[in-house]
Amino acid sequence: MENTALKIVVLVKHVPDAQFDRHLTDSSNTTDRLTSILSELDEYALEAALQLVETHGGADAGHQVIAMTMGPDGAVAAVKKALQIGATEGVHLSDEALAGSDAAATSLALSATINHIGDVDLVLTGMASTDGETSLVPAQLAERLDLPQVTFASTLELKDDDGGYQIVARRDGDTHLDNIESRLPAVVSVTDQINEPRYPNFKGIMAAKKKPLATLTLSDIGVDAADVGLAGSWTNVESAEPRPPRSHGVVITDEGDAGKQLVDFLEKQKLL
């Protein structure tokens, strides 16, 4: 390979498991993270990173795939899972002052961490977190790092380009498909259409224990505690109401006229 080794950062997030009921805390209306897992949508980003490395010389080419997260102690589980799946090293930004960060504060902390890592070619993320679901962070991260963004990519390739690489991707919109090209470095978010994420195997799980995992604090990355967390957020949740549970309606078994009964129901509800 003539091209230099790639340094890819994959953002992974520890999120409340959507299979169970999820809650906001009473005190600050932030997300309760007691039962958390690696965000499913981040697995696609990690898989995309691993495939890029494999199609450009593999492990021997010196590429780095750095799984990075920010959050409390428990959040490191997302990085460890990524190391088992195939990331080469991990970075965990952990600081009490980060709790309650909105997208603006999160993107500030993440961009400072990426600058601290240094010389990153590609930042890969999922299309959204499965908890906050705002999809703001990848774009804000790109803005803070002054990089192009290639977001909602449903395909992603790196073309050799004069000793470097060029990103070629496809973005799947509602009314059209866009072909996108960008230079590196860039921030790329991928959809769940891009690949089939692999599972960790026994060898991967054993190997993960020996991979480097750095824990950083805000002072390591040069960010002031007042600029992140609830204090450094630019938005504020004033109040939160749990949605009343949906009442269980009528369930009938079709005896040949259920279609007509469905229409009767629509008529009664004035939906026709």
Next chain:
Amino acid sequence: MATVLVFIDNPGDELQKGNLELLTLAAAAGEPAVAFNGTLSDGVKETFAEYGVTTIYRPSAADLDEYLVGPKAGYLAAVVGQAAPSAVLIDNTFEGKEIAARLGIKIGSGVVTDVIALAGNGAELTATKSVLAGAYTVEAKVSTGIPIMTVKPNSVPAAAAGPASAPEETTVEVASGADGTAAKITGREEKPASGRPALTDARVIVSGGRGTGGDFTPIEKLADALGGAVGASRAATDAGWIEHSAQVGQTGKTVSPQLYISAGISGAIQQKAGMQTSKVIIAVNKDEDSPVFEIADFGIVGDLFEVLPQATEEILKRRS
């Protein structure tokens, strides 16, 4: 009165329903001004006047559409610099949210996405949105900078309430997108139009899942009889039976129509996350233990290939 800036991006020959809703919200919260991108037709200009728009800002660069997100956010930041609005409203599409995101960093302002209602005026806007897949309804405010809100369709009935205006047109100097800091759009393929309403603003949605076995005909016929959109579960889009943009759920679209008819979908959390804020839910599934029956207002344990065609026929019969 404070100016509320609305971003309107390539509406075509006439303004779309979502554009009009944003203008309505802006007029309720202050004096609407528009940051426009694209070709400005006479019809669109007249509608702006009806909605009381004071100023129409337009970019000096014509190539904003050739690049992804960054240059449009840069244009909006330039308009904010000139118009000094008290708030910015943008539509809640993927691109709208990303433009809002970058604009927020550029001008040091907080962004609230997925807004379903706005109250208050000027910089004191309070947004209502639902979070954790509809489990909570929260009220959120922007505490730093001016509020940037991305608003979902159907948040307000579109109506020109105040007196008409004679909008001024102003060109805003912006750098060409070709400065190398943005990804370039090198090609675009339009998807074929279905003739049905868009999922996110349809009043009625009929969705099919694994139980269709790949045959969406009964789903489509019922949707057409009700003037609705066609949706799908992740199982159906992953199987390639219908295109990905039809997916309702956690990894697809979140919808809240007046009526959601779910057919052959078990209703696991992934699907529920996208549709449980619908006003009325009807479920048809062969398996009486499907979780979807727990949230349905009316459930039918039965074969969708019998129930749906009978319902479609009955609707057409009662209408005629």
